[in-house]
Amino acid sequence: MTIPDAAATARDFLARTGLDPTLNRILVLAAVAGSDSPLTAREVFERVLAEHRINRVTVYRILDLLAENSAVNRISSTDRAARFCAGGGRWPNGHSLFHCTRCGEVQCVDNDALHIDARTLNAALPMHINAIDLRLDGICANCTAESGTADEKQA
Ligand SMILES: [Zn+2]
Ligand SMILES: [Zn+2]
Numbered sequence: 001m002t003i004p005d006a007a008a009t010a011r012d013f014l015a016r017t018g019l020d021p022t023l024n025r026i027l028v029l030a031a032v033a034g035s036d037s038p039l040t041a042r043e044v045f046e047r048v049l050a051e052h053r054i055n056r057v058t059v060y061r062i063l064d065l066l067a068e069n070s071a072v073n074r075i076s077s078t079d080r081a082a083r084f085c086a087g088g089g090r091w092p093n094g095h096s097l098f099h100c101t102r103c104g105e106v107q108c109v110d111n112d113a114l115h116i117d118a119r120t121l122n123a124a125l126p127m128h129i130n131a132i133d134l135r136l137d138g139i140c141a142n143c144t145a146e147s148g149t150a151d152e153k154q155a
Helices: 005-017 023-033 041-049 056-068 118-124 141-154
Strands: 072-075 083-086 095-100 106-110 135-138
Touching: 005 023, 023 041, 023 056, 023 083, 041 056, 056 072, 056 083, 083 106
Parallel strands: 095 135
Antiparallel strands: 072 083, 095 106
């Protein structure tokens, strides 16, 4: 099979992490990295399966391995199943998570968009910051659009 850009990036990232870049690992990591929002293990499995015959348990095991090696982030803070999103390779300045308090949607937010970086914090704070992973709560774009429509109906 040909290796598209996302998979090539995933392969390089695995090599840097010290993990053997097997095809299954490349496909799992590329599926996670190719999504703008964190995916459940089942969603990752379905995305990989669309391109390549793979066992569900294999995908779950690879996700665990990638999370243990910080190649992906495991998010278990919500009451739903754990979700996985891209690790450090995709966000040079780290990333934070937005939680919609209305629908429960979780989205990744590039720390660059928050205008926050460890160097600035280290200059201002007495402790040393290595990583920034903030929790942002609010109403997502979809829910904002829906409530806007509802308000118009009521008016
Ligand atoms: Zn929402
Ligand atoms: Zn994320």
